[in-house]
Amino acid sequence: MRPLLLLDNVSRAFQGVPAVRPLTLAIPEGRTTVLVGPSGSGKSTLLRMMVGLVRPDTGQVLFEGRPLTAESAPAERRRMGLVLQGGGLFPHLSVEDNAALVARYLGWDGPRVAARLQVLLDRVQLPATVLRRYPAELSGGQRQRVSLLRALMLEPALLLLDEPLGALDPITRSELQEDLRATFQALGTTVVLVTHDLGEAAYLGDTLVLLREGRVVQSGTAEDLVRRPAEDFVERFVRAQRALPR
Amino acid sequence: MSLGASVALGFLLAQPPVQVGSKVFTESVVLGEVATRTLAASGIPAVHRRELGGTRILWDALQRGELDAYPEYTGTLAEEIFAGRVPATLEALRPALATRGVRIAVVLGFVDSYALGMKAATAETLGIRRISDLQAHPQLRFAFSNEFLDRADGWRALQRAYGLPQTDVRGMDHDLAYRGLAAGAFEVTDLYSTDAEVQRLGLRVLEDDRRHFPDYQALLLLREAAASPGVLAALSQLDGRVSARDMVAMNARAKVDHVPEARIAADFLKATGLDTGSPVLPGRARRLLGYLRDHLVLVGVSLAGSILVGLPLGILAARRPRLGQAVLAGVGVLQTLPSLALLVLMIPLLGIGARPAIAALFLYGLLPVVRNTHAGLTGIPGELQEAAEALGVSRLERLWRIELPLASPSILAGIQTSAVICVGTATLGALVGAGGFGQPILTGIRLDNVGLLLEGAVPAALLALAVQGLFEGLGRLVIPRGLRLVRMP
Numbered sequence: 001m002r003p004l005l006l007l008d009n010v011s012r013a014f015q016g017v018p019a020v021r022p023l024t025l026a027i028p029e030g031r032t033t034v035l036v037g038p039s040g041s042g043k044s045t046l047l048r049m050m051v052g053l054v055r056p057d058t059g060q061v062l063f064e065g066r067p068l069t070a071e072s073a074p075a076e077r078r079r080m081g082l083v084l085q086g087g088g089l090f091p092h093l094s095v096e097d098n099a100a101l102v103a104r105y106l107g108w109d110g111p112r113v114a115a116r117l118q119v120l121l122d123r124v125q126l127p128a129t130v131l132r133r134y135p136a137e138l139s140g141g142q143r144q145r146v147s148l149l150r151a152l153m154l155e156p157a158l159l160l161l162d163e164p165l166g167a168l169d170p171i172t173r174s175e176l177q178e179d180l181r182a183t184f185q186a187l188g189t190t191v192v193l194v195t196h197d198l199g200e201a202a203y204l205g206d207t208l209v210l211l212r213e214g215r216v217v218q219s220g221t222a223e224d225l226v227r228r229p230a231e232d233f234v235e236r237f238v239r240a241q242r243a244l245p246r
Numbered sequence: 247m248s249l250g251a252s253v254a255l256g257f258l259l260a261q262p263p264v265q266v267g268s269k270v271f272t273e274s275v276v277l278g279e280v281a282t283r284t285l286a287a288s289g290i291p292a293v294h295r296r297e298l299g300g301t302r303i304l305w306d307a308l309q310r311g312e313l314d315a316y317p318e319y320t321g322t323l324a325e326e327i328f329a330g331r332v333p334a335t336l337e338a339l340r341p342a343l344a345t346r347g348v349r350i351a352v353v354l355g356f357v358d359s360y361a362l363g364m365k366a367a368t369a370e371t372l373g374i375r376r377i378s379d380l381q382a383h384p385q386l387r388f389a390f391s392n393e394f395l396d397r398a399d400g401w402r403a404l405q406r407a408y409g410l411p412q413t414d415v416r417g418m419d420h421d422l423a424y425r426g427l428a429a430g431a432f433e434v435t436d437l438y439s440t441d442a443e444v445q446r447l448g449l450r451v452l453e454d455d456r457r458h459f460p461d462y463q464a465l466l467l468l469r470e471a472a473a474s475p476g477v478l479a480a481l482s483q484l485d486g487r488v489s490a491r492d493m494v495a496m497n498a499r500a501k502v503d504h505v506p507e508a509r510i511a512a513d514f515l516k517a518t519g520l521d522t523g524s525p526v527l528p529g530r531a532r533r534l535l536g537y538l539r540d541h542l543v544l545v546g547v548s549l550a551g552s553i554l555v556g557l558p559l560g561i562l563a564a565r566r567p568r569l570g571q572a573v574l575a576g577v578g579v580l581q582t583l584p585s586l587a588l589l590v591l592m593i594p595l596l597g598i599g600a601r602p603a604i605a606a607l608f609l610y611g612l613l614p615v616v617r618n619t620h621a622g623l624t625g626i627p628g629e630l631q632e633a634a635e636a637l638g639v640s641r642l643e644r645l646w647r648i649e650l651p652l653a654s655p656s657i658l659a660g661i662q663t664s665a666v667i668c669v670g671t672a673t674l675g676a677l678v679g680a681g682g683f684g685q686p687i688l689t690g691i692r693l694d695n696v697g698l699l700l701e702g703a704v705p706a707a708l709l710a711l712a713v714q715g716l717f718e719g720l721g722r723l724v725i726p727r728g729l730r731l732v733r734m735p
Binding site: 048051074075080085086093102105 | 635636647652726
């Protein structure tokens with residue numbers, strides 16, 4: 001299968017400390033890839049590289065076969081949707097203005113924006129009344145739903161989520177996990193999600209990429225990681241996800 | 247003839263008013279009033295730009311043509327303008343001034359020189375009329391103004407010239423010296439021969455019988471280019487008409503009785519028969535309105551400049567961190583300059599009046615705007631900066647729709663700081679002839695008139711409060727609603 005996005009021998013260091021060591025990673029089209037690993041494993045840096053927020057020191061990023069450069073990034077980003085841990089919603093804009101900002105910039109007219117918003121409100125399970133509210137007036141879960149809505153506004157080819165549920169309470173988190181999975185399946189979009197929670201990764205991902213200290217330790221399905229760990233670290237990481245007694 | 251040409255011709259034919267200046271001491275202001283009213287009485291439009299500062303500022307303004315006339319003294323011209331190269335005589339000064347395009351229009355008739363003075367009663371008892379009489383009284387105590395004590399032609403030279411034996415000699419502030427003299431702390435002090443205190447304290451001015459002190463004959467200087475026959479004829483009426491006694495009396499009315507200079511000048515001209523008109527003195531409300539208008543122009547124009555320049559500079563500083571440090575350091579240095587110094591530095595570049603004051607206030611107001619714009623933009627939380635960049639809109643769009651609104655509380659606070667500083671600092675503008683609430687403050691200080699001082703200080707403080715309030719209100723309009731719901735994360 002042709003990869004939608006290819007990280008080709010990329011690496012990146014911050015102030016001399018390597019965050020990502022040279023690695024090559026293909027993101028297959030139409031599937032959900034989860035970057036999983038402990039803190040400092042480089043998974044967030046890798047995600048930012050995909051959207052051009054972080055530039056690789058070596059190698060290149062190919063999006064649909066085209067290199068992602070400083071010049072091409074702004075235009076390519078409109079084909080990507082990004083959801084950040086805190087939502088990244090602009091506090092001075094209402095929900096509607098947050099979601100419609102780029103669409104209006106691209107010249108969409110009112111009815112087209114309204115129609116798209118209506119579809120997405122249903123998709124992320126928010127009432128229309130939320131449109132006029134400001135981020136400060138939303139709960140944490142609502143904020144992430146709005147952030148997802150904003151990311152989906154332009155029907156992106158690639159949806160990127162950086163620890164989208166990391167700051168939520170367990171119940172909200174579990175609800176959102178279900179809704180995210182339903183959304184990913186319904187849209188059939190290519191998704192890259194970053195999490196340090198293996199359970200979440202297994203629940204949402206088709207492919208898991210386990211990272212440690214800037215390297216890919218193992219990639220495969222959740223079952224691969226559990227049953228056929230590539231090294232000790234994989235076993236330890238799997239075991240560290242404590243299950244409740246049933 | 248086209249309309250434009252006829253308007254231009256009309257403008258040329260209409261006589262611009264003669265600009266009369268005065269220095270920032272009472273006698274100069276009174277004489278400036280006298281000259282202005284004399285011109286007006288002859289049908290020549292004239293305006294008095296009062297209390298402009300010291301000799302240098304007035305002389306430079308005359309040289310640049312911003313002023314046409316102002317009162318001056320022969321000794322000051324010789325010492326300060328010609329640095330001692332020209333003797334302080336009319337014969338020597340006339341050709342020297344002519345080379346600078348200036349003429350002595352009027353010799354007013356009195357001399358205001360350095361002199362020694364004593365209480366008349368003491369002098370009478372001891373039989374002292376002349377400075378040389380002091381030789382016979384070595385027990386007398388002297389107190390001189392610090393300036394007189396230090397000057398090369400001051401106390402030391404005087405002591406040598408007259409062979410004075412006194413040893414109890416100390417220095418103190420000129421105004422305090424008068425109080426000490428009145429209280430009997432010492433018997434002799436230096437003074438200006440037309441000081442109001444000469445009359446008020448009943449002093450005897452000792453005759454300079456060896457002609458030690460330079461001549462300080464009072465004059466009216468006139469720019470050659472402004473010396474039309476009409477102006478000369480009008481001013482020449484004042485030739486020799488102001489005696490030392492007249493001047494002392496006028497100074498005393500201003501300083502002791504707090505009579506406005508315009509009225510003193512009018513009364514003087516009425517007494518000499520030169521002008522029978524009465525001065526139209528604006529009421530307090532009219533005066534305040536005038537000050538307010540001047541003040542608002544100073545603040546408004548300079549603040550607009552600070553915003554128009556400071557905002558882009560702040561954005562630039564936020565975008566280019568290294569350049570930003572240089573920009574912030576640069577505007578920071580401007581802020582450390584004492585405002586008075588900045589104001590005076592502007593005079594050689596921009597002359598006198600509102601322009602140098604606006605330029606100084608503009609530079610002064612830059613820092614808060616630049617710094618707060620920079621702080622507001624760089625203070626946007628990292629996640630929001632990433633979210634904004636990931637949108638894929640142009641940098642300008644991002645700045646306009648996201649970054650500036652997010653930074654707006656900080657930017658507005660910077661502009662507010664700038665405005666409040668500006669309202670206060672603008673009171674210094676009066677020193678360079680810019681008007682505003684500084685004018686009554688300046689006059690109040692000069693005349694030791696607290697009422698007048700408060701007439702400027704209280705409205706200036708109220709205006710600062712009003713500006714503060716205005717910006718609080720403006721915040722509700724400018725800062726987006728979503729930002730006012732919670733503090734920024």
